[in-house]
Amino acid sequence: MWKCGNVEMNGVGIVIYTFTYFHISTLINFFEFKIIKPMSVLIFIDHTDGHFKKTTYEALSYGVALARQMAIPAEGVLLGTVTEDISALGKYGIQKVHQVKNESLNALDPQVYIRIIAAIAESAKATVIVFSHNSSGKAIAPGLSARLNAGLVTGAIALPDTSKGFLVKKNVFSGKAFATVSIKSPVKIISLNPNAYPIASGEGSAELLNEQITPETSRVKLKSTSKSSGEIPLTEAEVVVSGGRGMKGPENWGPIEELAKLLHAATACSRPVADAGWRPHGEHVGQTGIAIAPNLYLAIGISGAIQHLAGVNRSKIIAVINKDPEAPFFKSADYGIVGDAFEILPKLIQAVKKLRGLA
Amino acid sequence: MKILVCISKTPDTTAKIAFTDNNRKFAAEGVQWIINPYDEWYALVRAIELKEKDPSIVLHLITVAAADADAVIRKALALGGDEAIRVNADSQDSFYIAAQIAGVARDGSYDIIFTGKETIDYNGSSVGGMIAGLLDLPYVSLAAKFDLAGQTATVVREVEGGEETEEVSLPVVVSCQKGMAEQRIPNMKGIMGARSKPLKVLEPVQVEPLTEIVSFELPPAKKGVKMIPAENAEELIRLLHEEAKVI
Numbered sequence: 001m002w003k004c005g006n007v008e009m010n011g012v013g014i015v016i017y018t019f020t021y022f023h024i025s026t027l028i029n030f031f032e033f034k035i036i037k038p039m040s041v042l043i044f045i046d047h048t049d050g051h052f053k054k055t056t057y058e059a060l061s062y063g064v065a066l067a068r069q070m071a072i073p074a075e076g077v078l079l080g081t082v083t084e085d086i087s088a089l090g091k092y093g094i095q096k097v098h099q100v101k102n103e104s105l106n107a108l109d110p111q112v113y114i115r116i117i118a119a120i121a122e123s124a125k126a127t128v129i130v131f132s133h134n135s136s137g138k139a140i141a142p143g144l145s146a147r148l149n150a151g152l153v154t155g156a157i158a159l160p161d162t163s164k165g166f167l168v169k170k171n172v173f174s175g176k177a178f179a180t181v182s183i184k185s186p187v188k189i190i191s192l193n194p195n196a197y198p199i200a201s202g203e204g205s206a207e208l209l210n211e212q213i214t215p216e217t218s219r220v221k222l223k224s225t226s227k228s229s230g231e232i233p234l235t236e237a238e239v240v241v242s243g244g245r246g247m248k249g250p251e252n253w254g255p256i257e258e259l260a261k262l263l264h265a266a267t268a269c270s271r272p273v274a275d276a277g278w279r280p281h282g283e284h285v286g287q288t289g290i291a292i293a294p295n296l297y298l299a300i301g302i303s304g305a306i307q308h309l310a311g312v313n314r315s316k317i318i319a320v321i322n323k324d325p326e327a328p329f330f331k332s333a334d335y336g337i338v339g340d341a342f343e344i345l346p347k348l349i350q351a352v353k354k355l356r357g358l359a
Numbered sequence: 360m361k362i363l364v365c366i367s368k369t370p371d372t373t374a375k376i377a378f379t380d381n382n383r384k385f386a387a388e389g390v391q392w393i394i395n396p397y398d399e400w401y402a403l404v405r406a407i408e409l410k411e412k413d414p415s416i417v418l419h420l421i422t423v424a425a426a427d428a429d430a431v432i433r434k435a436l437a438l439g440g441d442e443a444i445r446v447n448a449d450s451q452d453s454f455y456i457a458a459q460i461a462g463v464a465r466d467g468s469y470d471i472i473f474t475g476k477e478t479i480d481y482n483g484s485s486v487g488g489m490i491a492g493l494l495d496l497p498y499v500s501l502a503a504k505f506d507l508a509g510q511t512a513t514v515v516r517e518v519e520g521g522e523e524t525e526e527v528s529l530p531v532v533v534s535c536q537k538g539m540a541e542q543r544i545p546n547m548k549g550i551m552g553a554r555s556k557p558l559k560v561l562e563p564v565q566v567e568p569l570t571e572i573v574s575f576e577l578p579p580a581k582k583g584v585k586m587i588p589a590e591n592a593e594e595l596i597r598l599l600h601e602e603a604k605v606i
Contacts, residue, residue, distance in 0.1 A: 053519065110488065110498045133484075135518040138476075138534075139500040142488025145454060151569030152453070154483050167573065174479050176376040178576050185569045219497040223513070223524045233520035239606060263606055274537075281503065281538050282517060287372050287479060288396050289537055296605035307372050310479070313578075317603045319595060320584075330584050335598060339589025351596035352606070 041067040041074045042126035043094060044117070046136045050083035054236050055132035055194050057092060062197040063130035064093030066159055072127070076206065077120050079113060080105035090206035092199075098124065100211045107222035110139045112215050118147050119213060126187065133191035134235060141191045151183035157196040174287055174310035193314075194235050195293050228282050237266035239296045240315075242285060244270040246301020246322060246341055250278035255345040256300060262352045268292070270302045286311035300341045304329020321345075360415065360529075362406045364440065365460055365474040365486060366422045367395040367450075368431040372479065378575040385480075385575070392428075394435050397475025400542045401535035405505055406473055407439035408540055413507075417441055419469075423450050423459045429558065436553035437545035443556065448563035451571075453481070457489030458566040464494060470529040471512070476501055476536040487534035497531045503538030 043063035046053045060076065067074035076089055076097040086097050098120045105112070117140065121129055129144065131137035133155045145152035153168040157178070161167040165182050168190055172179040234240065241260040243253060253267075260267045267283060274284035285292050287307035293314035300321045302308060309332055312318065320333040321344055330336045337344055353359035370376070371391040379386045394403070403420070410416040420435050420443040422428050432443045446459040464472060474487035484500075491498030503522065504515035510529045515522050517536065545553075587594045599606045 048519070110491065110500070111495065114492060135501055135516070138484045139488065139498065142453070142457075142485040143492030143498060145485070145569070146457065146489040146492030149569065152485060153570060154485055170482075172481055172575070173370075173376045174482060176578075177378075178578065179481075179572045180574045180576075182571045182573050183569065184571060219527060220499060221526045223526050225518075225521060225523050227521040231520075235519055282522075284537060288400065291482075296599060296603070310372065317599070317605045319599065330586075332581060333584045334581065334603065335587060335595055336584045337587050337589055337592055337595060339592070344589060344592045347592040348596055351593035355596060355600055355606075 038125050039070075039072045039127040040124050041070070041072060041128045041130060042117075042121050042124055043074060043076050043130045044132070044137070044140070045076045045078040045089065045097065046132055046134065047078070047080065047082045047084075050081070052082065052084055052089075053132070053134070055134050055192075057199045057201075058194065058197050059130050059132045059192050060089065060092035060094060061200045062156075062159065062192050063128070065200070066128060066130070068093075069159065070128075070162055075124055075126075077117055079116060086208050087205045090204035091201040093202070093204065094206050096124075096207045096209055098209050098211050100213050100215070102215055104218065105215055107218070107220075108136060108139060109218040109220040110143050112218050113140050114143045114147050116211075116213050116215060117144055120211060121148065121187070129187070129189045131189070131191040133193050137191040141189050145189050148187050148189075149185060150187035150189050151185040152189040152191070153181045153183060154191045155193045156190045157193050159197075160190070171314060175291065175293075175313040176310065193293060195238065195295070228280060232264065232266040234266045234268055234283065234285070234290055235292055237292070237294050239263045239265035239298070240268050240285070240292060240294045241265045241298045241300070242268035242270070242302060242312075243273060243279075243300050244302030245272050246303075247273070247278075248301075252342070253279070255342075255349060259298075259345060259349050259352065262349065262356065262358075263296075265296075265298075266294075270308055299329060299333075300345065302329060303327045304332060360413070360470045361417045361419065361468055362409065362471045362473065363419050363421055363460075363464055363469040364398070364403045364406045364435075365472065365490075366398045366403065366420050366432060366435050366443075367475070367478045368392045368422070368424060368428045369395040369478050369480045372396070376577070378577075382574045382576060383572075392431055394431055395475050395478045395480075397477060397479070397536060399435065399438070399475075401537065401539040402473035402475050403435060403438055403440070404540035404543050405535060406471075407543075409507060410439065419444060421446070421460055421463060423448055423456045423563070425449055432558060433553050434545065436556045436558075437549040438543055439549070441556065443558045444561060445558060446561050446563050451568040453483040453485035454489055454570070455566050455568040457486045457493060459563050460486070461490050461493035462564040463561065464490070467530070470510075470531075472496070472530075472532045474532070474534045476534045484534070487532050491532035494532075497527050498533075499525055499527060499531060500534045502533045502535050505533060505535070505539060
């Protein structure tokens with residue numbers, strides 16, 4: 001009876017009494033859930049050089065969709081300072097952003113971050129915490145999982161199935177299979193694979209909450225940062241143009257860079273190319289390098305060994321150019337051209353220029 | 360100084376990926392097992408290099424696995440290391456594994472704990488961060504370089520579009536990736552020596568895993584490649600734009 005009173009106070013008692021007992025108890029449970037245990041999805045807002053990362057918008061879109069599915073609010077957590085308008089993140093559907101406005105937090109020390117995010121997650125009664133599976137998410141989410149005893153699924157590729165339990169689909173075996181993972185703990189943490197979930201925005205403004213939390217002293221001191229040559233980070237790029245041994249030498253990368261620039265693409269390479277020092281290690285995609293999942297992976301002069309495929313097989317479309325018609329890569333490709341890269345590349349560059357109205 | 364390197368066994372990079380038991384288990388039959396390449400080429404080899412520079416360093420390897428991992432652990436010992444520890448448990452989720460390793464390292468005697476940046480089977484990228492979280496140690500993830508000067512480590516970590524150089528006082532947990540070291544092949548002396556190195560087997564601590572894999576599936580097969588004649592290469596750009604809609 002006390003529970004009925006509790007619900008009545010929320011102005012739905014009149015409706016309840018017209019239902020059978022079964023319905024009443026279902027409703028009571030529903031409202032008890034809502035009143036006594038408000039919950040939220042908390043989304044980590046990642047930024048660099050004062051700007052939000054592209055993966056932040058993906059994580060926001062994903063977290064908001066999940067919150068809607070669970071009928072609970074979505075909020076953001078932002079550590080450090082940015083030059084962008086924070087309230088504009090409301091466009092992606094979050095209602096609040098918890099910010100700890102402290103410049104020392106612009107350098108990421110996982111343990112410092114974990115303590116603060118844990119405190120905010122607790123006060124926001126976060127039941128799901130969403131990260132991007134990028135360099136920040138990989139640094140923070142596991143430690144947060146250990147601290148909160150919250151089950152973690154990294155590299156999620158789709159919204160969880162919350163109809164029976166909490167099931168998250170992720171890539172395993174380096175992109176050669178998927179696993180559906182059940183998170184069994186009350187608080188759950190998901191990190192979303194880059195370029196796996198579409199960005200969705202509308203109208204809205206988020207309330208900015210200035211959290212008064214003093215970060216503990218960092219034990220990890222950031223000494224310097226350096227940017228790699230490409231303008232678009234490889235893991236965030238929607239299009240990647242990649243070269244292999246078939247390019248014959250570092251001096252021949254001009255057309256690959258030109259094509260990449262025209263396509264707003266990042267450049268990548270195969271392992272032998274990185275090992276030979278033709279290109280920086282940071283460009284090596286494959287089993288032992290970086291795994292990527294762009295919309296388009298354009299591979300030039302790469303045979304497509306299984307170890308290379310493991311890093312790129314999550315690409316939505318793969319186009320392969322190779323002079324060897326027996327190159328294994330063609331078996332995994334959507335489009336293929338057999339021929340000399342040095343003859344084909346200028347044609348592609350010309351065609352893209354035409355498409356972009358540049359020629 | 361003591362270094363602990365976390366080792367995981369994974370299917371060979373060329374292993375056929377298939378599932379049994381109603382898609383609930385990896386079909387391990389006939390699969391060749393290797394040391395997870397990130398653990399071996401980057402974490403372990405870098406630790407061995409540090410020990411070669413400073414022979415007073417004590418290097419331990421640890422794995423959380425059943426006895427069938429012993430061959431892989433011996434192979435790791437053939438590359439280097441003074442002794443190995445196997446926590447005798449079927450590895451469950453990342454949290455379970457991290458809790459076992461944290462249990463062994465809890466006495467605080469390790470100055471550096473190295474892991475690979477992820478395993479090539481479950482791709483969790485989690486165990487290192489969880490160990491650091493459980494032991495409240497500083498964590499540097501995705502390290503591409505690691506240098507020691509006394510009790511201070513300088514680590515270069517890869518982030519999107521660049522690198523960060525960080526300085527951290529030991530003890531520290533570091534996850535390692537390409538750039539840390541070059542792959543090595545064990546020599547005969549190493550292989551022979553590994554046989555007599557101690558392999559301690561410990562019983563697991565009681566921990567409930569937080570996650571569970573309920574099923575696996577294989578990606579849908581590609582529907583076949585569309586070939587474009589080389590003399591008509593421009594056509595690729597039109598198809599990517601109009602048909603695939605990716606540029």
